[in-house]
Amino acid sequence: MAEMIVAQHAGFCFGVKRAINLAEEALKDKKGRILSIGPLIHNPQEVKRLEEKGLRLLKDDGELLQGDKVIVRSHGIPPQKEKELLSKGVQIIDATCPFVKAVHEAVIKLCKEGYFVVIVGEKNHPEVVGALGYLQECGGRGVVVENKEDLREVLGKDRVGVVAQTTQNEQFFKEVVGEIALWTRELKVINTICNATSERQEDVYSLAPQVDVMIIIGGKNSGNTRRLYEIAKSLNPNSYHIETSQELKREWFERAKRIGITAGASTPDWIIEEVVSKIRELLV
């Protein structure tokens, strides 16, 4: 019988749990509409569950009515967007993750100290878009570094300040910081990668090489899950990224003696449990 090992740190992180709790609390009050700016978390299945409880996705600001409650998801929003919402007379339920708030604060601090600000992250990720909004509001200059090519924008900058998207890949962050240190006269780094990210990535580094198959569960739109998958794949070719148990294939587990399982920070426990049960079935 094959052995199944679920990573010590898998699934919901503090910020995601908090956002869901805030949403569920708000949904208990049946008066008025509750809308989220973008999917509340990067997990389509969990978002569907909340939508069945009454949560709506805000598609266009034009839809907003005075008295609506708007949930800012854990990724946060740019300050300009927050002002715009308040001007429409809606009530904001701020579920921005405190660790994302720390990114905003770090960006403002580096900007005020006159650094050219580098945000190591995904250009189109809402968390990064939010952080860039704070940089813009502060009147600073900077760039998002998503891959090594983006580093060209940093060449010739004399004083560089670096922060990271909270769910950034630690190895990539390390390389980017090292490169910049060689070019610039003065570098200041505020490491804003959150503990939940480090723990989940470290678990994959230790688990993936010692199993025959590695399963990563989480939204295909979830940046932190994709990075767990990239790390796993680099260490174990038999690594798979799935959203739900329905994507599991019996042939993945043929001859497997040890199976590793982990899940991104936006993956609910009920999906992890479904996957574990389904694998158990396939192994019989």
Added chain:
Amino acid sequence: MAEMIVAQHAGFCFGVKRAINLAEEALKDKKGRILSIGPLIHNPQEVKRLEEKGLRLLKDDGELLQGDKVIVRSHGIPPQKEKELLSKGVQIIDATCPFVKAVHEAVIKLCKEGYFVVIVGEKNHPEVVGALGYLQECGGRGVVVENKEDLREVLGKDRVGVVAQTTQNEQFFKEVVGEIALWTRELKVINTICNATSERQEDVYSLAPQVDVMIIIGGKNSGNTRRLYEIAKSLNPNSYHIETSQELKREWFERAKRIGITAGASTPDWIIEEVVSKIRELLV
């Protein structure tokens, strides 16, 4: 006939040239003694040449007499040592390299800003000993990181400031900075590796892989030369570190079509020229 390629940046750097000029200038004045604290530069042959002109090596501070002239070499000295010398009534000729002075200033700046100071360098190198003296004078805490194991001392430090010995290996510096960025909340890096070092190292990165034999000339006690040799050796197994032309061996050049040559920042041109002539002889 084999081709010989001398690296574009080889031999004396600005700081070493300046120290030798200051020494030669002082030696013209035949009154009184001129002593250097430690060998003026890390090149025994060039030091011998200057000793023949009258330069003495200070072996023990007890030897000093009022009116002696003492040359502080390009590596600098701790401020405590400087005060001690002045208290003995000697005249100081300060040949500390301006780029080394920049390391002292960076250490003081980071110390005053409350950082735990990391000096990436060789623990017993006079430049590092000098920089540590400034850290001590400022009342700060810190550590010298010579290898990855030393990084243990940095674990758990909340705010870390990093500087480098001017002749540090850029790749090692980059890795150290990247590692620390992952552990610490706030990191400030003042890159004090000097241009001469970067240029000489970059030349070796491009030259060593395209030649059959790579010769690195410089004092065996010269840190920057040893690092050029380590880089060359990692790229080309036929790399040799020599101090003078007498160490050259005919068999190194058998069947060699292209020969690369470079020299550390403390290697005088006359030694480079001797090596080039000797290789030419061996090739005939």
